Amino acid sequence: MQTDIHDAHNGFGTIRVYPDKTPIYHQGDSATRIFRVNSGVVMTFRLLEDSRRQITGFCTEGEFFGLSPHGDHMDGAVTVTSAGIQSVSISALETDAGLRAQIMNHSFRKIEDTQNLMMTLTKTSSEARVAAFLVMLADRRLRRQGPNADGLEVSLPMSRLDIADYLGLSRETVSRRLNELKSLGLIGLPDTHTAQINRFDGLRRCAGMMAA
Known part of the structure; x- marks a missing residue:
């Protein structure tokens, strides 16, 4: 309704x-x-x-x-x-x-987001693709609420399958890579639909981007 x-x-x-x-x-x-x-x-x-x-x-x-x-x-x-x-x-x-x-x-x-997506999809590393996706979502939040990214919580309301279809990966790969980024201390996963950015510069490097 x-x-x-x-x-x-x-x-x-x-x-x-x-x-x-x-x-x-x-x-x-x-x-x-x-x-x-x-x-x-x-x-x-x-x-x-x-x-x-x-x-x-x-x-x-x-x-x-x-x-x-x-x-x-x-x-x-x-x-x-x-x-x-x-x-x-x-x-x-x-x-x-x-x-x-x-x-x-x-x-x-x-146009900028589309160019970033093209670069993301051409990355051979599935870890880099997932990291780039999180960086993209964090950047959108930063446009609205300020420059400090460390500690920022990013909403992930979409399913793991939706993320997989966006990045050209399997659902299982997306889940594994998120857990690997967590184990590296780059992000936290307080629940299924939230990612906390712990080390934004490290996440950018993992995505193949220069640190801001």
């Missing part, structure tokens, strides 16, 4: 609350609106010709999804958790410079 909450402070209007595992739109649907995550997590994915699923992204608070250069959505989108979603018609961008600026800034970050 969806619940609507009025909130127009960012130009996107009413927040619609969707339960977890609820489709927002399907691959091939007409792309007439752009969506913003107000709370929760949304997963975007593409169904391939051989019926396999390729997860293309996890969208968290403040991020946009549903952008398409074509008339139809190339991906589908579904909530991972209960999520508050706002949307605006694509036609509204023609008359609202503020919205255009928001979308432009997001698009630049999306």
Whole structure:
């Protein structure tokens, strides 16, 4: 059941609350609106010709999804958790410079995330892929709440299978690599859906990145 909450402070209007595992739109649907995550997590994915699923992204608070250069959505989108979603018609961008600026800034970050994903997927080490995934989630949190990453808790509401499909690994490999990163003291795993970043620079090095 969806619940609507009025909130127009960012130009996107009413927040619609969707339960977890609820489709927002399907691959091939007409792309007439752009969506913003107000709370929760949304997963975007593409169904391939051989019926396999390729997860293309996890969208968290403040991020946009549903952008398409074509008339139809190339991906589908579904909530991972209960999520508050706002949307605006694509036609509204023609008359609202503020919205255009928001979308432009997001698009630049999306390009950066896509480039980082490409580098992640070309890494031969499964440990580096999982480390890079955690770094990506931590970086998103840091954009919102400050520069200190050590001790930061990162939410992992998606399943291990979802992470595996995103990184091109098996579910068992993802679980093993998370436990290995924990044994190295780089992260803590207080519960299934949380990772605590203990040594951010070490995690970045494990991911094949330069320390910040």
